[in-house]
Amino acid sequence: MYRSFKRTMNAAKKPKKIANRISKRCFRNKTTTISAKILVSGGVNKEKHGLNRLPPEVKNIIYKALPLNADRACLALTCKDQAAAYEALKTEKNKKGYDHIVPKRLTEIHRLQLLVRLKVDMPRSHRLCYSCVQFIDIKDPDNAGQWGGSEVRVSGGKATKQAMIEGPRCPLCISAKQLENAKHKDTYKKYLALADKVDLKK
Ligand SMILES: [Zn+2]
Structure with missing residues (x-):
């Protein structure tokens, strides 16, 4: 049966x-989100890569210089530290300081x-x-x-x-x-x- x-x-x-x-x-269609579960599991080794040692403001400048949402998501996917920076930037309501227009509708x-x-x-x-x-x-x-x-x-x-x-x-x-x-x-x-x-x- x-x-x-x-x-x-x-x-x-x-x-x-x-x-x-x-x-x-x-x-x-939604903006890529890195789950908070992934961010808290394990831990972040900041010493491994020079890019991770940069202060948050500089990281934001790098993210804002990337042409597409997809490029930002890909950088975020490289490691937990980048993912955390990416998620923090996403909480900014006004999309100011970006080199390229951030689409409102995906x-x-x-x-x-x-x-x-x-x-x-x-x-x-x-x-x-x-x-x-x-x-x-x-x-x-x-x-x-x-x-x-x-x-x-x-x-x-x-x-x-x-x-x-x-x-x-x-x-x-x-x-x-x-x-x-x-x-x-x-x-x-x-x-x-x-x-x-x-x-x-x-
Ligand atoms: Zn198909």
């Missing part, structure tokens, strides 16, 4: 994933900029889909199938709207696109009904 229930649930997982892609309900492009930077450090089992903007576990049977798009077109860390169209896209995104283009609108509507109910305004 349980086994057949589990099978049914698993079978429903894939259409749901496709539905979430059609209605673009995969995730919300989009999937900002998310892509970060994921493109993390790509090299990801295990081979996870491939970046430029369409749904997430790392896809290629070993998960739900995600099996042929990928579309081109790795070459997005070489050199391209992370633009154009890259989202031309870059590699996962089999689920391909299915979603096919359904969107399908003449059978009934099937399309059935899929949409499966999408997670997420209030994006929250």
